[in-house]
Amino acid sequence: MTNHWTDIKNADVVLIMGGNAAEAHPCGFKWVTEAKHHNKAKLVVVDPRFTRSAAMSDYYAPIRVGTDIAFLGGIINYLLANDKIQHEYVKAYTNASFVVNASYKCEDGIFCGYDEAKRKYDNKDWAYELDKDGFAVVDETMQHERCVMQIIKRHYSRYTPEMVETICGTPKAAFLKVCEMIATTSRPDRVMTIMYALGWTQHSQGSQMIRTGAMVQLLLGNIGLAGGGMNALRGHSNIQGLTDLGLLSNLLPGYMTLPGQSEQKIEDYLAKRALKPLRPNQMSYWQNYPKFFVSFQKAWWGKAATAENQWAYDYLPKLDKGYDVLQAFEMMHQGKINGYLCQGFNPVASFPNKAKIVGALSKLKFLVIIDPLATETSEFWQNFGPYNDVKPEEIQTEVLRLPSTCFAEEDGSLTNSGRWLQWHWKGAEPPGEAKADPEIMAEIFTRVRALYQKDQGAFPDPIVNLTWPYRNPKFPSPEELAMEFSGKALADVTDPKDPTKVLAKAGEQVAGFAQLRDDGSTSCGCWIYSGSWTQAGNQMARRDNADPFGIGQTLNWAWAWPANRRILYNRASADPAGKPWNAKRKLVAWTGEKWAGSDIPDMRPDAKPEEGVGPFIMTAEGVAKLFVPSGMVDGPLPEHYEPFESPLATNPLNPKNAKAFANPAARVFKGDMEQFGKPDKFPYAATTYRLTEHFHYWTKHVHDNAVAQPQQFVEIGEELAAAKGIRNGDKVRVTSNRGKIETVAVVTKRIRTITCDGKKVFQVGIPIHWGFKGVAQRGYIANTLTPFVGDANTQTPEFKAFTVNIEKA
Amino acid sequence: MSTSIQRYTERERMNHWVIAILFFLAGLSGLAFFHPSMYWLTNLFGGGAWTRILHPFLGVLMFMSFFGLMTKLWHHNKITDADKKWLAAVSENLTGHEEGLQDVGRYNGGQKVLFWVTVVCTFLLLVTGVMFWQPWFADSFPIGLRRIAAPLHALSAAVLILGTIVHIYAAIWIKGSIRAMSRGTVSAAWARKHHPAWYREMTRNS
Amino acid sequence: MGLQTLDLKQRSATTTPSPQAKSNVTEVAKLIDVSKCIGCKACQVACSEWNDLKEEIGFNHGTYDNPRDLTENSWTVMRFSEVEMKEGEEARLEWLIRKDGCMHCADPGCLKACPAPGAIVQYANGIVDFNQESCIGCGNCITGCPFNVPRISQKDSKAYKCSLCSDRVSVGLEPACVKTCPTGAISFGSKEDMTDLAEERVVDLVERGYKTAGLYDPKGVGGTHVMYVLKHADQPMLYAGLPADPSVAFSVELWKGGLKPLALLGMGAAMLGGLLHYLKVGPNDADAEEKEKEAS
Secondary structure: OOOOHHHHHHOOEEEEEOOOHHHHOHHHHHHHHHHHHHHOOEEEEEEOOOOHHHHOOOEEEEOOOOOHHHHHHHHHHHHHHOOOOOHHHHHHHEHHHEEEOOOOOEEOOEEOOEEOOOOEEOHHHHOEOEOOOOOEOEOOOOOOOOEHHHHHHHHHOOOOHHHHHHHHOOOHHHHHHHHHHHHHHHOOOOOEEEEEOHHHHOOOOHHHHHHHHHHHHHHHOOOOOOOOOEEEOOOOOOHHHHHHOOOOOOEEHHHEEOOEOOOOOHHHHHHHHOOOOOOOOOOOHHHHHHHHHHHHHHHHHHHHOOOOOHHHHHHOOOEOOOOOHHHHHHHHHOOOOOEEEEEOOOHHHHOOOHHHHHHHHHOOOEEEEEEOOOOOOOOOOOOOHHHOOOOHHHOOOEEEEEEEOOHHHOOEEEEOOOOEEEEEOOOOOOOOOOEOHHHHHHHHHHHHHHHHHHHOOOOOHHHHOOOOOOOOOOOOOHHHHHHHHHOEEOOOEEEOOEEEEEEEOOOOEOOOHHHOOOOOOEEOOOHHHOOOEEOOEEHHHOEOOOOOOOOOOOOOEOEEOOOOOOOOOHHHHEOOOOOEOOHHHOOEEEOOOOEEEOOOOOOOOOOOHHHOOOOOOOOOOOOEOOOOOOOOOOOOOOOOOEOOOOOOOOOOOOOOOHHHOEOOOOOOOOOOHHHOOOOOOOOEEEEEEOOOOOOOOOHHHOHHHHHHOOOOEEEEEHHHHHHHOOOOOOEEEEEEOOEEEEEEEEEEOOOOOEEEOOEEEOEEEEEOOOOOOOOOOOOOOHHHOOOOOEOOOOOOEOOOOEEEEEEEO | OOOEEEOOOHHHHHHHHHHHHHHHHHHHHHHHHHOHHHHHHHHHHOOHHHHHHHHHHHHHHHHHHHHHHHHHHHHHHOOOHHHHHHHHOHHHHHOOOOOOOOOOOOOOHHHHHHHHHHHHHHHHHHHHHHHOOOOOOHHHOOHHHHHHHHHHHHHHHHHHHHHHHHHHHHHHHEEOHHHHHHOOEEEHHHHHHHOHHHHHHHHOOO | OOOOOOOEEEEOOOOOOOOOOOOOOOOEEEEEEOOOOOOOOHHHHHHHHHOOOOOOOOOOOOOOOOOOOOEOOEOEEEEEEEEEEEEOOEEEEEEEEEEEEOOOEOOOHHHHHOOOOOOEEEEOOOOEEEOOOOOOOOOHHHHHOOOOOOEEOOOOOOEEOOOOOHHHHHOOOOOHHHHHOOOOOEEEEEHHHHHHHHHHHHHHHHHOOOOOOEEEOOHHHOOEOEEEEEOOOOOHHHOOOOOOOOOOOHHHHHHHHHHHHHHHHHHHHHHHHHHHHHHHHOOEEHHHHHHHHHHO
């Protein structure tokens, strides 16, 4: 989230799209009801199904699964064509005025630089035109034909309301009604929030869907304002913490990235990441990357990381390609990975194409499961009749189960969607032999380290030199880990403006990332968490909910990254002169001397407005990017592509270009392309989703949740049900090109038939949550059906749009 | 003249008294729920819950035994013109001056009416009672029906009890009647006075 | 039934008044704003957790309603209704979700129908509570309830229903469902405050185009201590058959009201009548009469 849960109450319009907050985030949805009750907010829901959120909405519009870019592109076109943009904001705070290289073009849905054989783009022609100082050329009038504003106008002029109706199946009148409601927030004093979740991320073009949403918000001037923003509703209570701490195969903590194979030298690595400003006076905060990186290396390898050995840069692996979960299971399936540590993860249930996942696990030599529950993954080798029809005698994988604790059985912090780190205290002792995850990992690590110390090996240094300063090496405490993430001074840290002034004495916790240094005098496990545990103690444990400004900015409740800032880019909540767009919702303002207000300013505190320092301090431009010259692998602008499995035979936007049918830059493994279903055999668009009664595959182990939603089902509309002779409560068989599930049909008015490209499209809703372990009624793994392809940028699987057939069982 | 005439067989008498006992048990257990002032009657049956458990079983048993007697007696209880006359002269009858007014057979009009009232009430009690018999059958009936069944049950019971009070009083008032149900016989005088036609029938062959 | 710290207003099968002196108690109410209810069933779970209830794991029957109905172990359930409302030419789909359970009527039909003294009580604050200790399992409370709420357990033949967490309320806490509701759809307070809050909500809903929004506090049962804010207050039946104008069934009123004392009176009168008749008319003794006749 750019903003946070409580802040949603400040919105004038709430758009829920690509998510179902009422269903999946009932506690967070409270703030929508607050906005409606106390702020007269209007709730707009766009979803393939009439969801629980839709039931709460002021207006609902249907959409075909996987076509959100077309819908949002249509909104961009509407806003530009009807002059419903926040002009001053767009001009000052976005790159609309930046001029792009003459070589940039997009033809028939394919951007320049495409290599079809590799399914990859070379983005060099997407760059800005630079002046002699290396700064981007801008045209303040935004009339230059190659400036971003004009490029966007041209690009999205194709996304007419008629085209939206053709692609999305949203009736034109409904689409225009949504546009009108959204466009009311182009006024500086009105604001809209967008709440989205996996309904946007889990597509082969998921990152671009989110980007399109962000573009709408930028054109309306809604980013950085209270009640605005792009708000990702995270699915697990600590999944924000997971990404913050870099628990993805290509990340390091704090959104730093692992080096690639070509970056063998630290200089190359840092040069690419310490972004130089692309416009004068910009902060380009990533310039500080070396400070965060060196402090991180010191946190991991302490005294072994020295200036002489480039802060142990060689200890880091250099990636030859991404090793995301899809890649890992692909390799496992090919027999190239033969041991797997599976911690807090249930891939058999959670990952696409269950047959492939089970096949891959069956080829392992060993599988270690660290989980509080007996999961489908830990039991994948057992036969559960039709639900898991395997032959145990043919599976040679040795499965080791290490029972772990649940969150309530340990102290620690959880990071919520709004980036708040909230400390929590143990509520119960763990049962039986269950151990906390840090204890399990420490037991494994210390044993592995002993082996390396004894037997050496090809390169033992990163293991034997790893800092392990914990009082009990077999069980690092949550407090010790939290302090390590926040960071400390290894030598006295002095004020750069006044070297006699010591900011942090050696051994003390640092106050925040501003005190981190690139000379090895500080260590910090995760720079964005720096300041969460200071000399003053655990900031995450603070519980003062005082709200002095009455807009939900409770700065003394827990701690938010970065720097306890609650709303990112909050400098943009004031106009270029530093005056809030809306005084009632003031976040920060220029007092004449400094930036101050209800939030921690996202700006150098003494940066005078006339300096023109842009509010988007993390970008080299200082402004937000409507057009992204780099950073997205599948194009500088979002373009509608069909899901890899679509009920349509062509992409109505580019019907003649087969290359532009589905995302051309998405990675598809050999053998998976052939497994995509075609509309003749699998005519119905399907999507998977969660229900409010359950949490993922966990709560089917919990009696009360199982009572509330006991048995698997699929949802279909009345017209399809009638055509197929399916009555409410009948058993049905749903098949995709990868497998079948048999379950109960819920026939509902809430999934209506839509018309796309002149063809009736029926949609099938498939809730996940059931499997063959737990106390709920047994069911099939929903991901038996889903395709093995991910988002081009993040490799998040395309769970939300695929095709199936359905018949009465 | 002091000859006795057989009015009820041994089996009929046994049956009657079984009904009578069950009526009292079912009636008292039912009355316990009929009005709060009667709730103390539950003490006779082992408390509220036991009274609730026993009452329907007692009722069903009563119905079954009543059904047995009913099948034997119903054809004696067809309403005739003579009965209508008897009923028309009910106030005369109630003062004991029934002689010569009607030619009463085995049962007089009042007895017959009472018989049919008892039949209707007993059937109603059974049918409505089953409808809200917890925990066995109640859930099988829609709530609307149960809402009607409950008061109908109470009403039938009230009517039955009233009828039975009349029945008992009549037996007390008309001397020589109790003997009919205890020893099985009545005196000729009793029969001549109260049921002359029946008397004739019974003495025709002797 | 909760702790015995609340004063009673009335108790079942009791013909004399309960102590009235300490009756200056604020009436409470729970307000369920269906326009804020997402049907997440957190209240169902909170209810079973607080009250130590354990429902059986059932099946899907083609709806989101689970458990399918109220039971002795499920004192509140969500009821989902898909309704198409005419809006000019177009039909606008609505998914109406209503939390069902005891309405805590001011004039409780269950209490009226109950034959067991003290098995059902109404506290001075308006809560209607079942005392399973005194319950005899007859099920009259079900027939007496205009909302068809109480359920008899097959295991112990006792009647159960929502107690409005009388145990929590008696020590100043809100009911468990209110405490847990994530969206603020359930509020709890004095009946007066809840009525005011409802008014505020109705104004908002009317502004949003729900012209017939209103408060459901049916007069037929003397008002209720559980009230709804409905978007379509003119058609409560849309909400899974919420009765439009509930009242204690006439038959039940008759049965528990006039009929019974009257019948008792009738029985007494019949017996008395018999006695008087006997005294006045004397025995009707055929044998004696014949003897007399013969003697004369």
